[in-house]
Amino acid sequence: MNLNVLQFKTDSERLTHDLGHRDRIQSALNKYYVARDDKKARFQDWQAARQAAAETKWDAVNHLDKYLVEFAEKIEARGTKVHWASTAEQARQIILGIVKEKNARRIIKSKVMTGEEIHLNDALEKAGFSVVESDLGEYIVQLRHEAPYHFVFPAMHLSRGEISDLFEKELGTAQTDSAEELTMIARRVMRDQYLAADIGISGANFAVAETGMISITENEGNARLTCALPKVHIALMGIEKVLPRFEDLTLFLPMLGTAGAGQAVTCYNSMYAGPRQRGENDGPEEMHVILLDNKRTHLLADIEQRDALHCIRCGACLNVCPIYKNVGGHTYGTTYQGPIGSVITPHLRGIQEWKHLSSASTLCGACTEACPVKINLHHHLLHNRRNAVAQKPVWWEKIAFELTAILFNNPLIYRLAAWGGRFGQLFHPLIKGSLLDPARAWTKTRDLPDVAPQTFKEYWRARQK
Amino acid sequence: MSERENILARIREGLTVPAPIPGAHELHGHEHAPNPAPIIPGMVMKWLPPVGPKPGDHIALFAKNSVELKTDFQLFNSEDDLQTALRALAKAENWQRIGSHRGSLTDEACVTLGLPVVRTDEPYEMPQLESCDVGISECEALIAQTGSILVTTRSSGGRALSVLPPHHVVLARRDQLLPDLPAGFALLKSKYADDFPSFMSLITGPSRTGDIERILVLGAHGPKKLTVFCI
Numbered sequence: 165m166n167l168n169v170l171q172f173k174t175d176s177e178r179l180t181h182d183l184g185h186r187d188r189i190q191s192a193l194n195k196y197y198v199a200r201d202d203k204k205a206r207f208q209d210w211q212a213a214r215q216a217a218a219e220t221k222w223d224a225v226n227h228l229d230k231y232l233v234e235f236a237e238k239i240e241a242r243g244t245k246v247h248w249a250s251t252a253e254q255a256r257q258i259i260l261g262i263v264k265e266k267n268a269r270r271i272i273k274s275k276v277m278t279g280e281e282i283h284l285n286d287a288l289e290k291a292g293f294s295v296v297e298s299d300l301g302e303y304i305v306q307l308r309h310e311a312p313y314h315f316v317f318p319a320m321h322l323s324r325g326e327i328s329d330l331f332e333k334e335l336g337t338a339q340t341d342s343a344e345e346l347t348m349i350a351r352r353v354m355r356d357q358y359l360a361a362d363i364g365i366s367g368a369n370f371a372v373a374e375t376g377m378i379s380i381t382e383n384e385g386n387a388r389l390t391c392a393l394p395k396v397h398i399a400l401m402g403i404e405k406v407l408p409r410f411e412d413l414t415l416f417l418p419m420l421g422t423a424g425a426g427q428a429v430t431c432y433n434s435m436y437a438g439p440r441q442r443g444e445n446d447g448p449e450e451m452h453v454i455l456l457d458n459k460r461t462h463l464l465a466d467i468e469q470r471d472a473l474h475c476i477r478c479g480a481c482l483n484v485c486p487i488y489k490n491v492g493g494h495t496y497g498t499t500y501q502g503p504i505g506s507v508i509t510p511h512l513r514g515i516q517e518w519k520h521l522s523s524a525s526t527l528c529g530a531c532t533e534a535c536p537v538k539i540n541l542h543h544h545l546l547h548n549r550r551n552a553v554a555q556k557p558v559w560w561e562k563i564a565f566e567l568t569a570i571l572f573n574n575p576l577i578y579r580l581a582a583w584g585g586r587f588g589q590l591f592h593p594l595i596k597g598s599l600l601d602p603a604r605a606w607t608k609t610r611d612l613p614d615v616a617p618q619t620f621k622e623y624w625r626a627r628q629k
Numbered sequence: 630m631s632e633r634e635n636i637l638a639r640i641r642e643g644l645t646v647p648a649p650i651p652g653a654h655e656l657h658g659h660e661h662a663p664n665p666a667p668i669i670p671g672m673v674m675k676w677l678p679p680v681g682p683k684p685g686d687h688i689a690l691f692a693k694n695s696v697e698l699k700t701d702f703q704l705f706n707s708e709d710d711l712q713t714a715l716r717a718l719a720k721a722e723n724w725q726r727i728g729s730h731r732g733s734l735t736d737e738a739c740v741t742l743g744l745p746v747v748r749t750d751e752p753y754e755m756p757q758l759e760s761c762d763v764g765i766s767e768c769e770a771l772i773a774q775t776g777s778i779l780v781t782t783r784s785s786g787g788r789a790l791s792v793l794p795p796h797h798v799v800l801a802r803r804d805q806l807l808p809d810l811p812a813g814f815a816l817l818k819s820k821y822a823d824d825f826p827s828f829m830s831l832i833t834g835p836s837r838t839g840d841i842e843r844i845l846v847l848g849a850h851g852p853k854k855l856t857v858f859c860i
Contacts, residue, residue, distance in 0.1 A: 192843040206678040213676040215651075222651035229640045236633075242827070248632040300849055301840035319840050327841055343844040351850055359755060375825060385792050385836040385851020392788035392828075393755055403636065410818060414810040415673050417831070418775070428678065428694075429775045429810075431837050432792075432851070434830035441827045445752055446787040457636045465643035471651060538651060 168497055169520045176491035176524070185321065185492060192320050193483055199426025200480075206428065207418075217419055218538035221474035224373075224406050228464065231373040231406045232455065238376025242438030244451040252282035255456050259284065259365070259398060260291055262452055266396055268293065268362035272354075274380070274387035275299040276367030277315050277477060278400045278456055281499045281512075284365070296357045298386035300350050307334045313493035315500055316424055316479035321492060354386065364390035364448065368401040369476065370416060371453075374409045376437060378453065381420055383431040391436055397448040399436070403455050404464075404473040416476065423536040424478035463511040469544050472507050474537040481531035481541055487524050496521060503531035507544040510552070519552035585615040673811050680774050680808040687773035687808050694776025698834030699847060701856040702776075704803075708734075711800070711860050712741040718856070719744070719763075722796065728761040730786030734800035738765055749786040755793075764794040764852070768801055769829075770816055771857065774809040777833040778857065781817070782826040791832060797852040801859045 179185055204210050224231055236246045249255035255278075263271065271293055273279065285306070288295045297306040301318035305311065307330055312318035319327070327346050331337045337349050366387050368378035378399050380387045391397050407416065413435075421429040440447035464470055482488045482502030493501040498509045498518070506521035522545040531541040553561070571577055589612075595601045597608050606612060618626070680690055688704070695702035705711040711734075718724075719742050727742060729735045730750035739746050747757045749764075758764075766785040768778045778799050780791050791797050807813050810831075817829060836851030847853055 188842070195839075195843045207676060208679055209676045213673075216672065216676070218651035222648065226644060226648055229637050229644065232640070233637070242825075248636050250632050250635055254632065298850065299840070300838050304840070317840065317843070320843070322841075324842055343841040344846045346841055347838055347846040347849055351848065354850055355759070359759065377825070377829075383836070384838045384840075384849035386849070388788070388792045388830065389850055392792065403640075411673070411811065411814055414814050415676070418677060418810065425839075427833075429777065429831060429833050431833050431835075432830055433833075434828065436828060437825045438827050441782075441824075444782050444787065444827060445750060446755070446789050447782070447827055455636070457639070461636065461639035461643055464640060467646050467648045470643075470648040474651070 166517055168517055171497055172491075172495055172520055172524070175495040179492045179495060180490045186490065188321060188323060189489055189492065192317065193489065196426050196483055200422060200483075201426075203422040203426055203428050207422070213415060213419060214536055214538055217415055217536055218471075218474060220407065220412050220415070221476075221537050222471070224408055225404060225464070225470060225473045227408075228403065228406065231408055232403055234373040235371050235376055235406055236453075236455070238373070239371075239378075239438060239453060240376075242376060242441065244376075244438045244453055247452060247454045248457075249454055250457045252456075252458050255282050255400065255454055255458070256284060256287040258452075258454055259400070260287065262396065262398060263288065263291075263293055263363060266362060268396070270357070270361045271295045271363045271365060272357050272361035272390055272394065273297050273302075273365045274367070274382065274390040275302050275318075276365060276400055277312075277499060278367055278402055279365065280312065280315075281458065282400075282456070284400070296354070296361075298354050298357065298384075298390055299382075300347060300384060300386075303350055303354070304330065307331075311494065311499075313501075314479060314482055315477060316482075321494075354389075358389045358393045361390075361394045363396045363398060364394035365398045365400065366390050368399050368405055368453075369420065370413060371401060371406045372408075372410050372413065372435070373406050377410075377435045378405075379413055379417075379433065379435045381417065381424075381430050381433050383425070383427075385432060388432055388434055391434070392447055395448055396450045396452070397436075397439065398452045398454065400454045400456060403457055403460055404475075419536045420476055420478050423480040423534070459512045463508060466511070468547055469507065469511070471537075471539050472504065472511075472541075472544060474539055475504050475508075476537060477504075478536060480534040480536060484530040484534045486526055486528060486530070491524070503541045503545070504539070507539075507541055507548065510548050515548065515552050516556055519548060522546075522548035522552070579619070582615065582619050586617065589615055671811075674809060677809060677811075678774055684806070687806055688803070690773040691771055691776055691806060694773070695857065698776050699855075700776060700834050701854065703856075703858055705858065705860045708737065708860055711858050712737060714858060715798070716741060718798070722762065724762040726761045728758045728764040728786070728790050728794055730766060730790065732767040732784075732800075734767055734802070735765055735786075738800060749790040755789065758789055758793050761794045763796040763798055764790040764792075765798045765800065766790050768799050768805065769820075770813050771801055771806045771859070772808075772810060772813045772831070773806060775831075775833055777810075777813075777831045778855075779813050779817070780830050780832060781821075782828045783821075788828045791830070792836075792851045795848065795852055796854040796856065797832075797835075798856045798858065801857060803859060806859075 304319040313321045369381045370379040421427040439451035488502045510518045770779040835855040838849035
């Protein structure tokens with residue numbers, strides 16, 4: 165068993181039994197459900213909007229070469245340097261190169277999941293730079309030296325008490341039970357950081373090809389400050405973030421806000437068209453955009469799953485997923501958690517190492533229904549299972565299915581097995597859940613259904629008499 | 630070959646086979662060809678939340694959204710009333726220093742308040758703006774549909790004025806109120822298509838966070854208060 169599977173199994177077992185954890189997640193998500201349902205209901209036609217969003221993303225992804233070049237040329241024309249990175253290592257080197265060239269000492273970051281994907285903070289810190297996450301949730305998990313728990317709500321798993329303890333330990337602040345006071349502590353810390361930072365690193369939610377802009381969606385204002393105060397702005401984004409037209413944002417901004425956070429639109433939706441232009445008196449003197457592939461083209465080449473590149477990272481599929489809600493975000497061990505993470509991680513990091521995520525699913529389809537860009541998520545989980553086995557068959561599964569085929573094809577053996585099952589189950593309680601139990605993986609925490617006292621044939625024969 | 634060429638080559642190779650129709654798994658047989666035609670604003674309007682046909686509806690909707698978002702929205706009948714209200718606000722919050730920029734409404738406000746002003750439409754130092762009690766700006770438009778304020782570097786005093794001080798006051802005129810997002814984006818395009826400002830933002834309520842137990846807290850990193858005075 166590979167280590168990822170072992171970790172997934174151990175952590176999911178621990179967390180499914182942690183009722184406090186379940187309560188915290190459920191109460192956080194309940195607030196989201198109420199807000200999301202309210203904002204969705206205000207749309208005149210949410211379903212038509214979803215289809216249009218899916219088609220727009222289809223257009224963008226299926227003409228990605230054209231739109232990426234258009235975006236790069238347009239934003240370069242406004243004095244931005246565009247860098248192309250095939251791998252995580254190249255992206256890290258590009259950023260380190262800029263940081264070193266600028267002699268930067270302090271770096272402030274707004275939320276950038278692509279940064280988590282390429283382990284940017286580690287690379288910068290190893291090279292001796294100080295990096296501070298400015299998004300409140302990201303700052304909290306950074307202080308705890310852990311990964312975000314959810315790619316939209318990074319600190320959703322923590323209670324006020326735990327955050328208060330953390331701030332007391334790391335910042336020396338007084339204990340408080342108030343979310344507002346805790347937020348104000350982070351605000352005060354961050355103010356000095358903004359003024360002192362030489363470089364601001366952000367992500368991008370969308371990149372508009374037509375006009376050469378990146379668009380950043382946020383609530384706190386930390387991304388706005390990150391892109392306004394430091395002298396250099398670096399935006400790191402995946403190549404799939406491109407939208408063809410400026411007007412497309414009029415659809416995607418409200419859909420992202422509604423699906424992602426239950427807001428009609430989030431507090432700040434900002435478009436950046438290059439660094440400070442002539443006649444402007446603030447904003448960075450330099451802007452860099454890094455376009456990251458990191459195996460996205462691998463996903464693009466799979467026509468069956470290409471639509472997974474439509475993802476706008478709203479997190480709606482995580483919020484409705486029964487697996488996510490029970491095992492929690494860290495259990496996945498991936499940058500992108502939940503259904504979308506289970507779909508794309510095998511492409512980004514290897515199918516044999518990450519195929520187990522696609523099996524941890526009830527196939528209920530709640531994710532597919534929640535997706536604002538209509539990614540066929542739960543079917544892609546099935547596609548991953550099929551692809552993993554096609555690439556590397558599992559010998560014992562193969563034998564098991566062959567034996568099952570024999571069993572079901574042969575009436576005599578089937579009758580024998582039914583009789584054996586009825587007889588055998590009388591003794592099952594003696595070994596249930598123990599190491600001797602062949603069904604232990606199931607019976608450790610669950611009951612095995614009884615074998616029916618009669619087969620259907622026996623029942624029918626008796627009835628005919 | 631540069632990485633640009635490598636990435637584009639991989640994309641082109643991947644795209645040699647076309648992908649199936651988007652959302653086909655939910656179309657249940659009513660399949661149609663992919664529609665890469667541009668989304669025209671008229672179509673989006675039919676899907677987004679309704680705004681009503683009359684200017685009166687739009688004002689009412691903006692006011693209703695402002696209440697929900699905790700934006701303080703006030704409508705005045707004359708510029709004198711607006712300036713009086715602004716003076717009262719300055720007194721109530723004990724403003725000592727303000728950040729602002731040149732504009733027909735902001736100029737008048739700076740005069741009537743008579744306080745030291747950090748101008749952000751000329752070279753300025755960031756710590757000076759940070760020490761201001763309020764940022765007073767104009768805007769490109771108000772959007773009724775979402776209760777948003779559309780700002781740009783050019784119309785609203787740069788990137789930092791509307792986010793750095795703890796209170797952002799927007800001065801606007803009634804005719805700047807637009808019904809919906811498509812109208813707001815159409816305005817930006819018609820005004821700036823040849824040369825966009827480097828920063829444009831849709832501000833929807835005071836800065837907020839729900840990162841701690843999903844409890845709403847205002848003033849995460851940006852303004853704790855957002856006031857819109859409109860004549």
